[in-house]
Amino acid sequence: xxxxxxxxxxxxxxxxxxxxxxxxxxxxxxxxxxxxxxxxxxxxxxxxxxxxxxxxxxxxxxxxxxxxxxxxxxxxxxxxxxxxxxxxxxxxxxxxxxxxxxxxxxxxxxxxxxxxxxxxxxxxxxxxxxxxxxxxxxxxxxxxxxxxxxxxxxxxxxxxxxxxxxxxxxxxxxxxxxxxxxxxxxxxxxxxxxxxxxxxxxxxxxxxxxxxxxxxxxxxxxxxxxxxxxxxxxxxxxxxxxxxxxxxxxxxxx
Ligand SMILES: Nc1ncnc2c1ncn2[C@@H]1O[C@H](COP(=O)(O)OP(=O)(O)O)[C@@H](O)[C@H]1O
Ligand SMILES: [Mg+2]
Numbered sequence: 001x002x003x004x005x006x007x008x009x010x011x012x013x014x015x016x017x018x019x020x021x022x023x024x025x026x027x028x029x030x031x032x033x034x035x036x037x038x039x040x041x042x043x044x045x046x047x048x049x050x051x052x053x054x055x056x057x058x059x060x061x062x063x064x065x066x067x068x069x070x071x072x073x074x075x076x077x078x079x080x081x082x083x084x085x086x087x088x089x090x091x092x093x094x095x096x097x098x099x100x101x102x103x104x105x106x107x108x109x110x111x112x113x114x115x116x117x118x119x120x121x122x123x124x125x126x127x128x129x130x131x132x133x134x135x136x137x138x139x140x141x142x143x144x145x146x147x148x149x150x151x152x153x154x155x156x157x158x159x160x161x162x163x164x165x166x167x168x169x170x171x172x173x174x175x176x177x178x179x180x181x182x183x184x185x186x187x188x189x190x191x192x193x194x195x196x197x198x199x200x201x202x203x204x205x206x207x208x209x210x211x212x213x214x215x216x217x218x219x220x221x222x223x224x225x226x227x228x229x230x231x232x233x234x235x236x237x238x239x240x241x242x243x244x245x246x247x248x249x250x251x252x253x254x
Contacts, residue, residue, distance in 0.1 A: 002033070002119040003252045004112065005178065006141035010160055012128035014149040015183035017044045018218055020125040021080075022241035023248065025227030028081035030245070032120040032254065035075065037108070038087035039137050040127040046086040049078045050225030059088035060108075064098055064136065067111040075115075080227045083119075091133070098132050105132070105171060108140040120254050130164060138168045143178025148199055150185045150192040150211075155202060179251070181244060183212040210244040213237065 007016040020036055028034045038045040039060055043053035053059070058074035063085060075083050098104050108124070115122065123145075126137040138144065144165065148154050162177075169175050180203050185192045200207050212218075215237035221228045228238045 002035075002116050002122050003143070003254070004116065004122040004124070004141040005143055005145045006124040006126060006137040007147060008126060008134070008138060008144045008161060008164075009146055009148070009157060010128065010130050010134070010164065011157055015147040015181075015212065016128075017048065017125050018222075019145070019147050019181060019183065019212070019241075019244075020123045021045055021048050021222070022218070022228045022237070023245055024082045024121070024123050025080045025229055026242050026245040027121055027248070029229060030249075032249075033118065034082040035071075035085070035115060035119045035122045036082050037085045037122065037124045037137075039091075039108075039133040040087055040125060041089065041091035041133075042127070043087040043089065043091075044222070045125045046084065046088075048222035048225065049080055049082070049084055049227075051076060051078065051084060051086050053086055053088050056086055056088050059091065060085045061088055061091050061094045063111045064094065064107045067107045069111070070113070071111050071115045080230070095132050105135045105139045105168070108136040109172070112140055121248075121252075134164075135168060138165065138175060139172050141175070143176060146177055146180045147183045147212075148180050150182050150195045150199075152191065152195065154195050155198060158202075177206060179248075180207045181210070181212060182207065185211045185213045187213060208244060208247050210240055210247055212240045212244070215240075 046053045124137040126134045217232035217235040218237035221231035
């Protein structure tokens with residue numbers, strides 16, 4: 001039975017999509033069966049995997065609308081070795097339509113029932129805002145992986161996330177934060193190191209040893225449509241995500 005992880009943090013630009021894609025691709029390269037789900041109407045994950053979100057027959061939207069159909073019909077194989085349930089630009093209007101559905105927070109969870117048997121890891125990439133898509137991501141997952149951008153206000157966002165998780169626990173009682181990944185560390189400043197220490201003091205073992213550095217290759221890779229491990233295999237970004245994948249494999253035993 002696969003482990004479902006959702007990346008979360010109610011904010012854009014912290015490295016959710018980069019982490020989903022980079023980690024997913026490394027795990028796939030190591031032979032794990034990986035499914036990535038793009039729940040963001042901006043479709044960054046979809047585009048970063050060289051899939052055009054405008055010409056798709058099915059997207060995650062049809063999955064949410066018809067959860068009893070499972071996910072296979074909307075799943076694409078990608079050249080990065082991961083499977084993808086893409087986002088589409090229609091997703092932006094879907095929120096209203098889904099708002100009227102019974103059990104609307106549990107649609108993705110229901111849809112993934114069978115896929116869980118077919119994958120080792122399912123990683124869900126949510127949008128930056130708290131809404132029906134983010135709630136579906138949290139309600140569908142076993143654990144939440146939090147990317148924490150190492151800047152001055154890093155820890156300020158945590159109470160809001162914890163509150164959201166507490167809310168989702170009403171429908172999914174075992175939901176918990178499974179790990180915190182420090183991202184966008186700037187080695188040229190002391191500030192990054194100080195914030196990292198604060199995060200470690202506050203969250204202890206929840207914080208992965210690996211820190212993802214700021215690395216321009218990570219920003220360039222999606223424009224080439226390649227995961228970092230193929231775009232720049234020896235870059236600091238690629239090495240960091242490879243190390244993070246190893247920590248994840250140790251934690252989840254696969
Ligand atoms: N470690 C990093 N080093 C350099 N650029 C990064 C790094 N992580 C993410 N980026 C870039 O920062 C921007 C935001 O990252 P992204 O993963 O899209 O965040 P989110 O999904 O949380 O909005 C993107 O342009 C991405 O390419
Ligand atoms: Mg994103």
